[in-house]
Amino acid sequence: xxxxxxxxxxxxxxxxxxxxxxxxxxxxxxxxxxxxxxxxxxxxxxxxxxxxxxxxxxxxxxxxxxxxxxxxxxxxxxxxxxxxxxxxxxxxxxxxxxxxxxxxxxxxxxxxxxxxxxxxxxxxxxxxxxxxxxxxxxxxxxxxxxxxxxxxxxxxxxxxxxxxxxxxxxxxxxxxxxxxxxxxxxxxxxxxxxxxxxxxx
Numbered sequence: 001x002x003x004x005x006x007x008x009x010x011x012x013x014x015x016x017x018x019x020x021x022x023x024x025x026x027x028x029x030x031x032x033x034x035x036x037x038x039x040x041x042x043x044x045x046x047x048x049x050x051x052x053x054x055x056x057x058x059x060x061x062x063x064x065x066x067x068x069x070x071x072x073x074x075x076x077x078x079x080x081x082x083x084x085x086x087x088x089x090x091x092x093x094x095x096x097x098x099x100x101x102x103x104x105x106x107x108x109x110x111x112x113x114x115x116x117x118x119x120x121x122x123x124x125x126x127x128x129x130x131x132x133x134x135x136x137x138x139x140x141x142x143x144x145x146x147x148x149x150x151x152x153x154x155x156x157x158x159x160x161x162x163x164x165x166x167x168x169x170x171x172x173x174x175x176x177x178x179x180x181x182x183x184x185x186x187x188x189x190x191x192x193x194x195x196x197x198x199x200x201x
Contacts (some may be wrong), residue, residue: 006033015135016098018119021052021061022061022062023060023061024058024059024060024061025058025059025060025061025063025092025095026056026057026058027056027057027095027096027097027098027099028055028056028057028097028098028099029049029051029055029098029099029100029101029122030045030049030053030054030056030098030099030100030101031049031051031052031053031055031101032051032052032100032101032102032103032189032190033051033056033070033102033103033112033155033190033191034051034112034190034191034192035051035070035071035072035112035154036048036049036050036051036070036178037049037068037069037070037071037101038068038069038071039057039064039066039067040066040067040068041057041059041063041065041067041092042063042064042065043065043067046059046066049101051189051190052167057169059156060093061084063092064091064092064093065089065090065091066089066090066091066092066095066099067087067088067089067090067115068088068090068101069085069086069087069088070083070085070154071152072153073136073150073151073152073153075137075138075161076138081135081152081154082134083134083136083152083153083154083155083194084110084134084154084155085110085152085153085154086107088101088105091197094130095188096165100189102189102190102191103108103154103186103189103190103191108156108157109155109157109191110154110155110156110157111154111155111157111159111161111183111186111191111192111193112151112152112153112154112155112189112190112192112193113125113151113163113183113192113193113194113195114149114150114151114192114193114194114195115137115139115149115150115151115152115163115165115194115195115196115197116147116148116194116195116196116197117139117140117141117142117147117148117149117150117196117197117200118142118147118148118196118197119141119197119198119199119200120141120142120200121141121167122138122139122140122141122148122165123138123139123165123166123174123197123200123201124137124138124139124165124166124168124169124170124171125137125138125139125150125152125160125163125164125165125166126163126164126166126171126175127152127155127161127162127163127164128160128161128162128163128164128177129155129156129158129160129161130159130160130161131160132167133164133171134155135170135171136152136153137150137151137152138150138169139165139197147196148155154191157180157183157184157186158180159180161176161180162178162179162180163178163183164176164177164178164181165177165197165199165201166201167200167201173201174201175201176179176197176199176201177197182195
């Protein structure tokens with residue numbers, strides 16, 4: 001009986017419980033947005049990508065989350081203006097060779113606008129989503145033959161979304177609008193559209 005127990009004990013000692021195998025995972029990340037993005041893996045910054053750029057990335061197979069966040073446009077005091085894209089989180093295990101960052105996130109489409117002002121009046125630009133207004137940028141007046149120009153951040157394209165030009169700073173006073181029907185002609189993947197203000201509000 002003792003001999004049998006010794007044999008069983010020896011057999012148990014020979015069995016080893018191993019943890020998950022760790023190995024490098026390589027994939028390519030491409031940024032189709034206009035805005036630069038910062039990419040982190042498990043909260044550790046990994047790479048920054050300008051709009052339209054790509055980069056190879058090698059991570060451990062035990063990594064859990066890749067996160068990215070887009071850069072925000074600056075106001076006249078050089079402070080970032082928040083838009084509708086926050087930190088986006090993606091499971092590393094679900095990335096199969098390539099990750100493309102585009103203007104469609106979790107089935108929601110986002111747009112950004114490059115806006116030209118051909119009038120002699122400066123305006124402020126707001127984005128209305130049907131219930132709330134985000135004041136997105138100040139758009140200078142034209143100067144001679146040169147149109148005023150601004151670029152807003154990324155905002156959700158909803159059935160009620162409007163981009164508005166307001167007469168007063170900080171999105172106050174009368175306004176004119178580009179309705180949602182005019183905002184659908186954006187460039188695929190980047191979400192960029194071009195708008196032109198031909199008459200002041």
